[in-house]
Amino acid sequence: GIQVEQSPPDLILQEGANSTLRCNFSDSVNNLQWFHQNPWGQLINLFYIPSGTKQNGRLSATTVATERYSLLYISSSQTTDSGVYFCAVETHNQGGKLIFGQGTELSVKP
Amino acid sequence: GAGVSQSPSNKVTEKGKDVELRCDPISGHTALYWYRQSLGQGLEFLIYFQGNSAPDKSGLPSDRFSAERTGGSVSTLTIQRTQQEDSAVYLCASSLYGQGQAQYFGPGTRLLVL
Numbered sequence: 001g002i003q004v005e006q007s008p009p010d011l012i013l014q015e016g017a018n019s020t021l022r023c024n025f026s027d028s029v030n031n032l033q034w035f036h037q038n039p040w041g042q043l044i045n046l047f048y049i050p051s052g053t054k055q056n057g058r059l060s061a062t063t064v065a066t067e068r069y070s071l072l073y074i075s076s077s078q079t080t081d082s083g084v085y086f087c088a089v090e091t092h093n094q095g096g097k098l099i100f101g102q103g104t105e106l107s108v109k110p
Numbered sequence: 111g112a113g114v115s116q117s118p119s120n121k122v123t124e125k126g127k128d129v130e131l132r133c134d135p136i137s138g139h140t141a142l143y144w145y146r147q148s149l150g151q152g153l154e155f156l157i158y159f160q161g162n163s164a165p166d167k168s169g170l171p172s173d174r175f176s177a178e179r180t181g182g183s184v185s186t187l188t189i190q191r192t193q194q195e196d197s198a199v200y201l202c203a204s205s206l207y208g209q210g211q212a213q214y215f216g217p218g219t220r221l222l223v224l
Contacts, residue, residue: 030210041147041199041218048212086153095166096141096209100153 002027002091006101013077013108021072021104023087031090032063033098034072038083046072046085077108112136114216116202122222123192131187131219135204142185143205143213144169144177148198156200159185160208192223 003026013019023032034046047054047061049070054061058077063070074081084105088098115134123129135142144156155169159179170176174193179185189196199218205211 031212033212035215041220043201043203043215045212045214050210088153090209094209095158095160096205096211096213097143097155097158097166097169098145098153098203098213099155102152 133202141208
């Protein structure tokens with residue numbers, strides 16, 4: 001089956017710093033989503049981005065489907081950005097089930 | 111409702127007992143998914159519903175696990191004869207039509223089997 005790899009596994013930032021999280025996947029995909037899991041465990045949708053670039057405030061994401069990777073950019077990080085960031089992909093003709101990466105755990109220090 | 115809801119939020123049970131977990135998807139969403147998040151295994155797919163049918167049950171870990179969906183809305187995940195390795199957070203998600211659509215997750219049910 002498809003492999004989804006995220007890097008780095010852990011990241012510690014000072015408030016105000018920028019960061020880039022990466023998601024590599026081993027096969028072509030129908031869908032790619034980025035989620036933020038907050039300290040209470042809730043998975044929050046950040047981006048639905050099978051290809052191209054999207055921006056939402058301080059966050060932006062780019063997926064290059066032909067090269068099988070996606071990047072999540074966090075600018076001017078805040079302590080509330082702390083948590084685990086997951087990339088999840090959906091392969092073709094699988095009904096929409098998501099295959100998740102192992103996540104990047106981000107800690108933003110004041 | 112405004113989002114996906116799940117109940118109970120927490121469940122503690124004794125090994126060997128049966129448990130039922132409930133999911134209420136976003137109104138109008140035809141597709142519903144169950145996932146499990148555990149320390150050793152990360153986030154894993156369990157089962158997918160399109161309407162009341164379950165075309166993909168491939169992620170259910172054993173025959174102790176079953177799920178149903180009624181009225182194209184609420185879904186129940188049942189675990190029979192619970193084991194300690196069933197302890198995990200069970201997450202439900204819904205999407206408008208299924209394939210190629212964004213999925214929205216509920217807050218999860220934290221299950222602890224003693």
